Amino acid sequence: MTTADNVPLSVRDEVLAIAASCNRFGLCISTCPTYVLTQQENESPRGRIELVRRMFEKSGRPDAETVAHIDSCLSCLACTTTCGVPVDYMHLIDRARAHVEANYQRPVGERVLRALVAALVPRPWLFGLTLRAARPLKRLARWLPKRLKPLVDLVPAQYPPRSEPMIPGTYAAEGARRARVMLVPGCAQQVLAPSINAATVRLLRRTGCEVVVPKGFSCCGSLTLHMGRHRQAQQSAQVLVAALRATEAAEAIDAIVINASGCGSTVKDYGHLLGNSPAFAVGGRRVGQLAVDVTEYLARIGLPAPLPNRTLAVAYHDACSLRNRQRVTAQPRALLAAAGFAVQNIPESHLCCGSAGTYNLLQPAAARLLGERKAAHIALTDAAVVAVGNIGCITQLARYCDRPVIHTVELLDWATGGPKPASIAHIDPCPAIVHTAEQLPSEEAIW
Numbered sequence: 001m002t003t004a005d006n007v008p009l010s011v012r013d014e015v016l017a018i019a020a021s022c023n024r025f026g027l028c029i030s031t032c033p034t035y036v037l038t039q040q041e042n043e044s045p046r047g048r049i050e051l052v053r054r055m056f057e058k059s060g061r062p063d064a065e066t067v068a069h070i071d072s073c074l075s076c077l078a079c080t081t082t083c084g085v086p087v088d089y090m091h092l093i094d095r096a097r098a099h100v101e102a103n104y105q106r107p108v109g110e111r112v113l114r115a116l117v118a119a120l121v122p123r124p125w126l127f128g129l130t131l132r133a134a135r136p137l138k139r140l141a142r143w144l145p146k147r148l149k150p151l152v153d154l155v156p157a158q159y160p161p162r163s164e165p166m167i168p169g170t171y172a173a174e175g176a177r178r179a180r181v182m183l184v185p186g187c188a189q190q191v192l193a194p195s196i197n198a199a200t201v202r203l204l205r206r207t208g209c210e211v212v213v214p215k216g217f218s219c220c221g222s223l224t225l226h227m228g229r230h231r232q233a234q235q236s237a238q239v240l241v242a243a244l245r246a247t248e249a250a251e252a253i254d255a256i257v258i259n260a261s262g263c264g265s266t267v268k269d270y271g272h273l274l275g276n277s278p279a280f281a282v283g284g285r286r287v288g289q290l291a292v293d294v295t296e297y298l299a300r301i302g303l304p305a306p307l308p309n310r311t312l313a314v315a316y317h318d319a320c321s322l323r324n325r326q327r328v329t330a331q332p333r334a335l336l337a338a339a340g341f342a343v344q345n346i347p348e349s350h351l352c353c354g355s356a357g358t359y360n361l362l363q364p365a366a367a368r369l370l371g372e373r374k375a376a377h378i379a380l381t382d383a384a385v386v387a388v389g390n391i392g393c394i395t396q397l398a399r400y401c402d403r404p405v406i407h408t409v410e411l412l413d414w415a416t417g418g419p420k421p422a423s424i425a426h427i428d429p430c431p432a433i434v435h436t437a438e439q440l441p442s443e444e445a446i447w
Contacts, residue, residue: 010276011095012056018092019053021085022046028079033352033370034072042069045079045089052096062104070096072363074356075226076320081350090325091272094225101228110362117358118229122219122236124190131191166190166197168215171205178208178301179254182247182290184240184267186260187219189391195421196391199413200259200294206304206416212253214243220258221273222266226357234277237270241283244290256287259294259409261322261390262357267291268326293322294409295389299331304416306339311429314341314411315383317374317397319390320352332389332408339415341387347377355396367396375400384427387411 028045029035035044042051042065051066073093080089106114120127166185173179181204185197204211221236247253258264266273268291274284292300314336322328336343354360354370378386378401386405388394397405404423414420 015056015092015095016053018088019049019056022049022087023085025084027082027084031078031082031350033074033076033078033354034366036351037366037369043072045083045087048073048096049087049089049092052092055096055099060103062100067100067104067106070100072366074320074352074354074359076352076356077324078320078350078352081324090269094230097226097228098230099228101230113362114227117361118224118227118232121223121358122187124187124218127188128191166194166213168213171201171211171213173208173210174205175208177210180210180212180251181255181257181297182212182214182244182253184220184256184258184260184263184291185213185218186258186263186391187223189260190218192395193391193407195410196259196407199407199410199418199421200257202418203298203409203413203416204257204294206413206418207298207301209301211257212247214240214247217243220263220267222263223357225266225273227362233266234273237267237273237284237287238277238280240267241270241274241280241287244287245283253290255292255297256290257294257297258291259389259407260392261293261319261326261328262392264291264293265321265325293326293328293331293389295332295335296326296328298335298409298412303335303338303412306415307417308340309429310340310415312341312385312411312424312427313344313381313383315344315346315378315381315386316408317346317353317378317386317388317393317405318349319388319393320356322389323350328389332387335412336387336408339412341411341415344381344383346374347380348373353393353396355390355392357392360392360396371396371400375402378403385411385424 024046026046032044037043041047048069051069055062055066070093075090075093077090080086083089120130183197183200183204189196201211217239219236220240221233224236225233244253244256256267258267268288270284270288270291271281274280277284316333316336318329322332333343351373352370353374354367356367360367360371374397378397383403385403386397386401387408388397388405389408391407394405394407404427406421406423410421
């Protein structure tokens with residue numbers, strides 16, 4: 001059965017139950033980026049929860065103001081780290097976005113932009129071709145429609161040499177095999193930073209892992225899920241479930257390794273995403289149980305001994321999807337330290353950098369403010385490089401930071417015998433300077 005606006009009753013009941021669990025304590029607002037920026041109640045988690053509750057209680061088309069407040073949420077889930085209940089805000093906002101997508105008619109410009117993002121980014125070959133073809137548009141950016149400018153910003157001024165998507169197949173372990181793992185190569189990452197997957201495969205093989213890259217798989221569904229395209233996200237998830245089944249037809253997989261934390265947050269939740277699918281519910285739960293961030297897995301099996309003369313001061317940025325959804329914070333820092341790097345924390349580390357999946361494409365003004373704010377805090381450290389566990393954050397921070405931004409696994413690969421990443425080729429290893437929290441300037445000195 002469905003409601004008047006075609007919302008399954010089970011979804012409506014789920015949303016209203018989540019909304020009812022909110023006691024409106026307000027602990028969430030201190031960690032919510034959009035509330036910090038605007039000081040508006042409807043730009044806070046508890047304000048949005050009330051708007052979503054009202055939207056699902058009444059039938060028909062959502063109003064434009066409610067849609068605007070739902071759209072402005074980053075889904076960073078910082079609110080869930082301070083919630084006293086806790087409220088299942090992640091599934092509530094996902095359901096809200098799907099409801100908006102199904103029942104709200106956006107302006108033409110927004111519809112075109114969203115359709116382009118959903119069609120291009122999940123397909124590495126098409127996304128890469130589009131970025132190359134769009135390079136001349138960077139010189140014409142001032143005359144393009146405002147809504148399309150964020151997409152043009154993704155196009156590098158000097159595009160790197162053409163790189164093929166991650167080649168499917170089995171990569172043998174170096175030495176005695178300790179484990180057999182599947183690597184999720186991602187979609188945008190294969191185009192924007194193929195070096196991340198290459199470093200991941202080298203490092204896993206060096207630790208004794210046989211690495212399987214599945215055929216016919218790219219996007220995990222995270223990008224489209226956060227755009228409210230629930231069915232498209234489910235279809236992507238089903239492809240990964242089928243890929244696991246095909247892979248395990250020969251031999252069991254010990255873990256599904258993911259090196260983009262935004263993807264990891266979604267894949268770990270496949271049990272919920274595919275929970276109502278008779279054909280894929282069991283497979284979805286198995287994928288979710290096997291899914292692990294690359295730093296979680298490396299912390300579990302241990303790093304090879306690091307090589308000498310790799311010392312750098314590294315500022316570690318917590319991607320929201322890794323910190324707030326997966327609660328993986330200690331492992332990346334411990335691995336970097338074990339590899340010989342001097343790890344520095346970034347002030348106001350709980351606040352999102354503004355990437356948030358497609359957020360910096362769809363909400364560029366707020367994303368810019370958050371990116372500049374994060375970069376200002378990074379500038380307070382003495383780090384030579386910024387380490388991050390998510391391609392979205394890397395792309396976002398690279399626009400605003402005054403130092404290289406690189407994936408954690410690339411540093412770990414270099415420290416244990418891999419090539420030096422091109423983005424830090426100009427930086428010489430040196431004795432690191434580690435500041436304590438007391439030595440860093442206060443946040444009030446900046447803002």
